[in-house]
Amino acid sequence: xxxxxxxxxxxxxxxxxxxxxxxxxxxxxxxxxxxxxxxxxxxxxxxxxxxxxxxxxxxxxxxxxxxxxxxxxxxxxxxxxxxxxxxxxxxxxxxxxxxxxxxxxxxxxxxxxxxxxxxxxxxxxxxxxxxxxxxxxxxxxxxxxxxxxxxxxxxxxxxxxxxxxxxxxxxxxxxxxxxxxxxxxxxxxxxxxxxxxxxxxxxxxxxxxxxxxxxxxxxxxxxxxxxxxxxxxxxxxxxxxxxxxxxxxxxxxxxxxxxxxxxxxxxxxxxxxxxxxxxxxxxxxxxxxxxxxxxxxxxxxxxxxxxxx
Amino acid sequence: xxxxxxxxxxxxxxxxxxxxxxxxxxxxxxxxxxxxxxxxxxxxxxxxxxxxxxxxxxxxxxxxxxxxxxxxxxxxxxxxxxxxxxxxxxxxxxxxxxxxxxxxxxxxxxxxxxxxxxxxxxxxxxxxxxxxxxxxxxxxxxxxxxxxxxx
Ligand SMILES: [Zn+2]
Numbered sequence: 401x402x403x404x405x406x407x408x409x410x411x412x413x414x415x416x417x418x419x420x421x422x423x424x425x426x427x428x429x430x431x432x433x434x435x436x437x438x439x440x441x442x443x444x445x446x447x448x449x450x451x452x453x454x455x456x457x458x459x460x461x462x463x464x465x466x467x468x469x470x471x472x473x474x475x476x477x478x479x480x481x482x483x484x485x486x487x488x489x490x491x492x493x494x495x496x497x498x499x500x501x502x503x504x505x506x507x508x509x510x511x512x513x514x515x516x517x518x519x520x521x522x523x524x525x526x527x528x529x530x531x532x533x534x535x536x537x538x539x540x541x542x543x544x545x546x547x548x549x550x551x552x553x554x555x556x557x558x559x560x561x562x563x564x565x566x567x568x569x570x571x572x573x574x575x576x577x578x579x580x581x582x583x584x585x586x587x588x589x590x591x592x593x594x595x596x597x598x599x600x601x602x603x604x605x606x607x608x609x610x611x612x613x614x615x616x617x618x619x620x621x622x623x624x625x626x627x628x629x630x631x632x633x634x635x636x637x638x639x640x641x642x643x644x645x646x647x648x649x650x651x652x653x654x655x656x657x658x659x660x661x662x663x664x665x666x667x668x669x670x671x672x673x674x675x676x677x678x679x680x681x682x683x684x685x686x687x688x689x690x691x692x693x694x695x696x697x698x699x700x701x702x703x704x705x706x707x708x709x
Numbered sequence: 710x711x712x713x714x715x716x717x718x719x720x721x722x723x724x725x726x727x728x729x730x731x732x733x734x735x736x737x738x739x740x741x742x743x744x745x746x747x748x749x750x751x752x753x754x755x756x757x758x759x760x761x762x763x764x765x766x767x768x769x770x771x772x773x774x775x776x777x778x779x780x781x782x783x784x785x786x787x788x789x790x791x792x793x794x795x796x797x798x799x800x801x802x803x804x805x806x807x808x809x810x811x812x813x814x815x816x817x818x819x820x821x822x823x824x825x826x827x828x829x830x831x832x833x834x835x836x837x838x839x840x841x842x843x844x845x846x847x848x849x850x851x852x853x854x855x856x857x858x859x860x
Contacts, residue, residue: 413847488826511821511845530819532847596849 406702410517410524413533414571419578426543429698439701441470447500451477451507457527461504464696493520502704523703540695544688548662557621558584561627563590568666580697583608584617588643620657625664628672650674664688721768722792729753729761735780746770793813805833813855820846
């Protein structure tokens, strides 16, 4: 069992987590994965408040809790933070607080999880708040990167697709910043990484290169993180049809990849990774989804004391 | 050059070196702090340093350091003088606090501070120039982008 402490009561934003916190959490997840750590969550209840639907994330939390012997309460809403007319978000939280040991919140409203953590006594996990944060996704991505590369340090990481609106690539680039990465931001010109992310990375001395095609750097990469380019992001549908082909990863694209190169994707995939890639040793996205369960098991058990801190 | 002057006061607070045109906003932020006291405002006075400046004098009321730091968001250059019996008793510059609480609205319509009735909090980012990060939605704004709450 790792002999470190975790200094957060909640998981709200990657900004709150120190490098030590992240490593501790990944170590616990790894111990759960290989069976050397067996948290006991019997008798514990996680309330999953999904004001906005996200079947995968919800199932992943449910699976994590149930496989540790715990129980879940599931509430599904419509996106906003009010469940029924007349009841405030705060009242909903203060009531559900009485039924459970930890609260997991997914909303379209940015900052909702932070607010929840301020008004209730239980640990709160942010399972995605609008365009803001999705820290459990960033942590499972870190876990998958470390698992496949043996380290988080000094890696060459390509982020591919919609880097402008993609929340996961923003969080991931920030989370990796402390591990001396070399980033390649590969996107169409109007979906480039936002300036505030880039200036944040610059101030931390992180190197990055912006490109429009994967082929130029594929042979350099340790990790290729692919995200979906959504049709809605294009004013001109013809432009989308023209562009989407150049961001589809197929066996030809990765012909010159290094042996250790792994392809990650937050899923669901539409057509940005050809199915023929699934059987390749470079494909790792389904394992990545499985890793989400170990990572969330670590989060749930660390925060509820299901593991000795 | 003909200098416009606001009359000297006997007791109270003088807020000087407010950027030109911002005096009314300064008073809005201090709303209620000087209720009933005589207030005089000078606007767009010539200033060697800033071109144009505003000045606000509040009679019979001494603002606290806390009150005054609230105005740092829109008037970071302001100086404060506490007057007692026509003499300068204390003088200090405003300082931007670490946290700006419930003074400005978050401009992000999708932020919880705009969907629930809760106070706003902005953390003042120190490195890389002045920026204000909403504690909730984590978006970063410059002072000009923030809308001051009234009342
Ligand atoms: Zn906000």
